[in-house]
Amino acid sequence: MFIEMIDMLRCVNGHEDTWLVASFSMVKNRFVEEAKLGCPVCNATYEIHGGVADFTLGVALPSCEAERAAASHRREELATRVGAYLDATEPGATIVLGGLWAYAAQELSEMADVRVLAINSPPEVTESERVALLRVADRIPVAPNSVKGVALDSWFRMAIATSAIDVVKPGGRVVGPAAFTAPPELTILARDERYWVGEKMPDVIPLQRAKGTQ
Numbered sequence: 001m002f003i004e005m006i007d008m009l010r011c012v013n014g015h016e017d018t019w020l021v022a023s024f025s026m027v028k029n030r031f032v033e034e035a036k037l038g039c040p041v042c043n044a045t046y047e048i049h050g051g052v053a054d055f056t057l058g059v060a061l062p063s064c065e066a067e068r069a070a071a072s073h074r075r076e077e078l079a080t081r082v083g084a085y086l087d088a089t090e091p092g093a094t095i096v097l098g099g100l101w102a103y104a105a106q107e108l109s110e111m112a113d114v115r116v117l118a119i120n121s122p123p124e125v126t127e128s129e130r131v132a133l134l135r136v137a138d139r140i141p142v143a144p145n146s147v148k149g150v151a152l153d154s155w156f157r158m159a160i161a162t163s164a165i166d167v168v169k170p171g172g173r174v175v176g177p178a179a180f181t182a183p184p185e186l187t188i189l190a191r192d193e194r195y196w197v198g199e200k201m202p203d204v205i206p207l208q209r210a211k212g213t214q
């Protein structure tokens with residue numbers, strides 16, 4: 001993982017937002033190959049192994065081998081499509097691409113000048129200065145309201161859709177598989193037999209804040 005990407009990562013246990021404390025074992029040309037990331041709040045630890053950050057906490061992940069071969073051959077088309085779905089027009093923004101969508105990680109990072117977090121990506125997807133590889137189970141390990149868009153497919157457990165709403169900025173977008181029910185916080189912009197595209201309402205007030213002021 002490129003060293004500058006580590007600042008974005010957060011603990012997946014639900015508590016106040018805080019940085020993770022990194023302890024590096026191997027760094028090559030500013031790419032962190034082996035490291036431990038520790039949460040100063042709940043003491044959870046996460047490993048970066050072979051450049052890939054593992055936030056699964058031991059949860060086994062589903063896979064969808066059959067769809068893989070087809071998607072791997074059309075990366076540019078996939079990047080154009082997911083860039084349009086997520087309205088990835090803001091240089092320097094961060095986009096999360098999950099599962100098969102991660103085949104477009106490198107192409108989208110170059111085309112749209114964005115940083116990409118590739119979560120549960122197929123093994124053919126490689127990291128770069130603007131593409132970080134992560135393994136996740138139910139939560140996307142970044143700060144709330146910190147990314148422009150999230151694209152998911154059916155390689156994920158459904159709880160990840162709730163996490164996507166948390167991490168997307170107001171006005172940002174989420175693409176999800178038809179198998180998932182779109183969370184009610186999204187305004188659905190488009191839908192076909194495989195995916196839906198939703199926008200997070202710009203005026204959503206976080207629940208924690210509402211509770212604190214009552």
Ligand SMILES: [Zn+2]
Pocket residue numbers: 011012013015039040041042043044
């Ligand atoms: Zn924690």
